[in-house]
Amino acid sequence: MITISDTAAERLKEMLAEQETPNMFLRLGVAAGGCSGFSYAMGFDDQESEADVYMDLKDMKVVVEKDDLKYLNGLEIDFEESGMTGGFTIHNPNATVTCGCGSSFRTAKDAGKPNEEPC
Template sequence: MAITLTEAAARHVTRYLSRRGQGLGVRLGVKTSGCSGLAYKLEYVDEIAPEDLVFENHGVKVIIDPKSLAYIDGTELDFVREGLNEGFRFNNPNERDRCGCGESFRV
């Protein structure tokens, strides 16, 4: 079981946490949403709960709640720039389908 970050994603998170002035890492999880059923949620973390799972890549902690891990195990989090757009991309091997707008996915 593992969640990984690319170097680009780790650089982006590190820069953001530095500007923010606090934070232990980034929390990756899923929530019920959208037309395909699940959506990724990503937030910066100031506290780690005892039940959280912590993965570290390129010096950045990725915190996962145990319920989300079944849906995102093996996911690689990347940060991409395409033209004027930039954002995180989730490369999830468990993903079987994604809605047309890209907001939600199904496993």
Template sequence: MTVQDDTTTETHGAVLTDAAASKAKALLEQEGRDDLALRIAVQPGGCAGLRYNLFFDDRTLDGDLTTDFGGVALTVDRMSAPYIQGATIDFVDTIEKQGFTIDNPNATGSCACGDSFN
């Protein structure tokens, strides 16, 4: 007799690097908030057709997929999940650039300014 475990957990497939998790956690601590998740959403817009929206959110939407990275909850709505499957969210702090970056293997192209993708 075999027993199957049907309690598989669906995940969004995005990864938050240690640097990004540390920066997000520091920003949350600076604000004195521990009730917010870092949400990434894909929305229509930009010259390439789709754009990322990365923000702290206190809402929980039906169908949200959430994964914890170093104490930071990364949340993706069910409609955005296929677009960010396998994406890596990093935080870069160099003399040339500072901020969160998204490396998405699903993006087939982006606009010249890098603000949107398709």
């Protein structure tokens, strides 16, 4: 299960409303790379495939590729205001190692594998 805070959902809905392409949704995923092994992917999309799982979170359509679910199960997404800017934060209970900026991670299953990119 993936959790999106009310604050993050509000910000995401605002961003979705600004998209010019109709029927856009939030796509979450992971990609190999980053200083800890995997990087998070979060963006808007309008294309689904048979490899995707659909969820309705906070009245938003959220899509995750089936293979990425094992890395994202339990993921918590929040949005924090800080000064003049703000940003999304991610807490992943599956991550055993994260980089200093929090944009990449490694799980216990992947420990010992070489990193794709340096920090």
